[in-house]
Amino acid sequence: MNLIEVNKNHNTQAKCLKTLEQLRWGKNVKCTFCDSNKVNTIKTEQGRYSCKNCKRSFSVIVGTIFEETRLPLPIWFQSIALMLNAKSGMSAKEIQRNFGITYKTAYYMCMRIRVGMLMPETKLNGIIEMDESYFGGKARSQHKIPDNEVSLANATTKRGRGTNKVSVVGMVQRKGNVKTKLIDKLTKRNLLFMLKSNAKNDNSILMTDGFKSYKELETYIDRLVINHSKEYSRGIVHINTIEGFWSYVKNGIKGSYKAISKKYLPLYLVEYEWKFNHRNFKGNELEKFLKNALFQEKELEHWKAQSPKQVKQIAYGNE
């Protein structure tokens, strides 16, 4: 994406509002509260409308990642473009330096932009690779990382147990999208829940390594196993795509963010998922992002932990 062009087309609040309005409403402005199209323009306030039906006033940013922001929209648009362009990630510190805003404001905006990258739920199918990875580990003494943060200094140990290690399960469709989820305990039930929530089992085949908890997944889907103690790949049987994704994420986090909190790790993963899933995208990525962000629920569904009851129900059905 060309920053000069982004800047040229979105260098004023009015131009940004117009783009958002077109993407959200097309030609017919709709009340953000009651969906009525009986609205008046409020002449004294740019981009504001009043609804004749529910009597409330609104602008296009109500209910979106931009809601209640005091930052000019051109700064948002350029930050979005910078974040989308940064292949390995862009920290709030860098955004702060680029625009001369406070760290707190930059951080808040970056997190909201990541929320805008959360893609609608779709189920993977075809050849699907599944693997887990561990984030965090023992911090070096000179860079002490607080308990609630994940250091990525020693994040490569597979299946290691450590007090502040976080396990993340990832699934990728060959030549398709990736999906990740933080799973505290890699039990058969939790893995089956992840699989059923994110993959179709008809005309699909799962590839995993020999980790024994994956065996249970055969109750739902056909599975081929690559035994890493013997070989790295056997024809089409491998999990190279998902392993490539893990190194992409880890290199990116290490280079751009150093350490991030466990609580917000899912949001950073959303950012890397977006980048991976758009790796071959050729169109207008800013527009693609804005469309996604405008229709995205503010609440991150997979941010919230499911109750054990919900997990059991999805994993094993209503038996």
Ligand SMILES: [Zn+2]
């Ligand atoms: Zn209304």
